Amino acid sequence: MISLTSYAFVSMILFSIGVIGVIARRNIFVIYMSIELMLNGINLFLITFARYHFNMDPQIITVMVISIAAAEAAIFLSVIILLFRSKKSLDTDIFTTLTQGERS
Amino acid sequence: MMSNIIFLALSFFAIAGGVAMLVYRSPMYSALGLLISILSVAGLFALLNATFLFMVQLIVYAGAIMTLILFILMFLNIKDEHLPKEPKKFALIGLGAAIMVPFNIVILKAVSNLPDADMKIVESSFGDIKPIGKLLYNDWIISFELISILLLIALVGSIVLAKRKKVNKEDA
Numbered sequence: 165m166i167s168l169t170s171y172a173f174v175s176m177i178l179f180s181i182g183v184i185g186v187i188a189r190r191n192i193f194v195i196y197m198s199i200e201l202m203l204n205g206i207n208l209f210l211i212t213f214a215r216y217h218f219n220m221d222p223q224i225i226t227v228m229v230i231s232i233a234a235a236e237a238a239i240f241l242s243v244i245i246l247l248f249r250s251k252k253s254l255d256t257d258i259f260t261t262l263t264q265g266e267r268s
Numbered sequence: 269m270m271s272n273i274i275f276l277a278l279s280f281f282a283i284a285g286g287v288a289m290l291v292y293r294s295p296m297y298s299a300l301g302l303l304i305s306i307l308s309v310a311g312l313f314a315l316l317n318a319t320f321l322f323m324v325q326l327i328v329y330a331g332a333i334m335t336l337i338l339f340i341l342m343f344l345n346i347k348d349e350h351l352p353k354e355p356k357k358f359a360l361i362g363l364g365a366a367i368m369v370p371f372n373i374v375i376l377k378a379v380s381n382l383p384d385a386d387m388k389i390v391e392s393s394f395g396d397i398k399p400i401g402k403l404l405y406n407d408w409i410i411s412f413e414l415i416s417i418l419l420l421i422a423l424v425g426s427i428v429l430a431k432r433k434k435v436n437k438e439d440a
Contacts, residue, residue, distance in 0.1 A: 166275050166315075166387050172379040174279040174312070176372045178305070181286035184364035190352040193295040193341065197302045200333065201286055204309050207325075214395075215316040216385050223318055223400060224408050230328050231415050235422035237333045241340050242429040248344050254295070255352035 171212040178205030190256050192247070196240055203233050271389065275315055282308035290361065293351060295341055303334050316387070318395040 178201055185198025207226045214222035251258050285305030289298045310325040393399055404412055 166272060167384055168382060168387060169376060169380045170275070170279075171312070171316070171387070172376060174282060176375055177283050178286055178309070180365070180368040180372055181283070181290055183368055184361055185290050187364040187367070188357055188360035189290070190354055191293075191295060191298075193337070194289065194298050197289055197298055197337070200329075201289065201302060201305060204306060204329075207321075208309055208312060211313055211316050211318050211321060212387075214318065215387055216382075218394065220395065220400060220403055221407075223321055223395060224404055224411075226318075226321055227324065227400075227404070228408075228411055228415055230324055231419065234328055234333060235419050237336055238422050238426045239429070241336055242426045245340065245344065246429060248350075253350050253352070254346065257352070 168212065168216055172209065175205045175208035175212065178202075178208065181205075191254050192244060192256050192259070193254060195256065196244070199236075200233065203229055271315060274311070278308045278311040278315070281305070282312065291357075293354070295346065295351075296338075299334065299337050299341060302337075303330060306330050306334065315389065316395075317389055317392075320395055320397045320400050 182198045182200075182202030182205060185201065186195055189195060189198070207229055210222040210226050210229075214220060214226075247259055248254065282305050285301045285303070285308060288301030289305065290301075292298050292301065306325065306329045310322050310330065313325055314322040
């Protein structure tokens with residue numbers, strides 16, 4: 165039988181993979197996707213507890229989280245396009261200096 | 269019995285997709301791993317009686333956001349020399365795992381102390397679009413309006429970010 169703990173286990177694993185991706189990777193696209201995976205893990209946690217308490221308020225919160233993720237995607241990806249055009253790289257270490265000095 | 273097998277398969281694919289996103293060097297493979305993970309999480313939503321959220325996850329995440337990511341990955345024409353060199357990647361992944369394991373143990377211990385409940389799929393209107401809409405427009409109306417303002421700000425912000433370069437060129 166599927167218990168509450170197994171759903172919580174899956175969602176915590178997804179969240180942890182997201183945190184590890186933010187810590188370990190230097191590709192800015194992978195960091196963005198790790199943030200999305202963290203949001204997914206938290207959504208799964210919320211939906212699990214919505215089913216557990218038979219209450220629909222966490223599902224509303226999940227709708228909010230998904231719409232915030234959509235807004236974040238638009239802003240983040242346009243910032244990535246700007247950074248990639250000016251620096252020609254996806255390395256996060258280059259982005260620590262935000263001056264436009266060496267632009268070609 | 270059937271839902272156990274479906275749960276195991278979906279959670280395996282969710283975790284495997286996340287791990288694939290973590291270890292592949294090319295962002296295109298990472299995006300495909302994330303897509304698998306998101307689709308599996310949508311299936312888990314369906315197992316938890318959240319039918320409306322299942323559709324929203326498929327349409328917004330797997331449809332809109334992943335399409336945006338893949339479109340921009342192809343649009344930027346990323347070559348191998350643009351990717352960062354990550355010589356210590358696996359050591360850092362191990363370090364991150366070592367940081368996250370105690371945190372996970374604490375949360376799982378707290379969750380496993382809760383009284384067990386039956387998580388089967390039930391025949392009711394729980395999670396359908398009609399009760400969710402009623403709840404959203406009655407109890408959560410202020411958050412709903414704030415979210416609409418946030419989406420408007422995001423729209424304006426992305427247009428400003430996309431146009432700024434042209435304005436700079438005209439000034440110079």
